[in-house]
Amino acid sequence: MTGAMERLHKAVLKARQTDPGQSRTARLMQGGRAKMAKKLVEEAAEVTIDAVCGDRDAVVRESADLLYNLAVLWVDMGITPDHVWSEMERREQLYGIAEKLHKGPVAIVDGAVSFGAPASGDRKV
Numbered sequence: 307m308t309g310a311m312e313r314l315h316k317a318v319l320k321a322r323q324t325d326p327g328q329s330r331t332a333r334l335m336q337g338g339r340a341k342m343a344k345k346l347v348e349e350a351a352e353v354t355i356d357a358v359c360g361d362r363d364a365v366v367r368e369s370a371d372l373l374y375n376l377a378v379l380w381v382d383m384g385i386t387p388d389h390v391w392s393e394m395e396r397r398e399q400l401y402g403i404a405e406k407l408h409k410g411p412v413a414i415v416d417g418a419v420s421f422g423a424p425a426s427g428d429r430k431v
Contacts, residue, residue, distance in 0.1 A: 311387045314374065318381045334378055342382055346375040 321331035334342060349372040356364035380386070 311373065311377065314377045315380065315387050318374075318377045322381060331378060334375075335382060339379070339382055342375065342379045346372070346379055349375050 318331055321329050322335045324332045326333040326336045334345065349368060352368040353365055353372055356368055380390075
């Protein structure tokens, strides 16, 4: 998948320079970050609804739209797929491959990760 996202990212970079009258991507980017974020949320909602309804094919189609809109937002913000992959690798090293980043306080004590309020002298992450 990383190769596909990198190709998509490059295509969005190229498309943002084209005429908004000829390019959906250029038009979306010309609309500003709020419009890009709105489209991303809309696609995420569509994926969610299709998943709840059990429509696998629709989830696949809408997921492609979601990833496209995410790539558009990344380009606008100067984010590359490598930035995201690096963050995923960092999290894998800390928490394991399948874990989502904990949103509360995290401390590292003697190389071990602990969740909750850090004790004095612990290093926050």
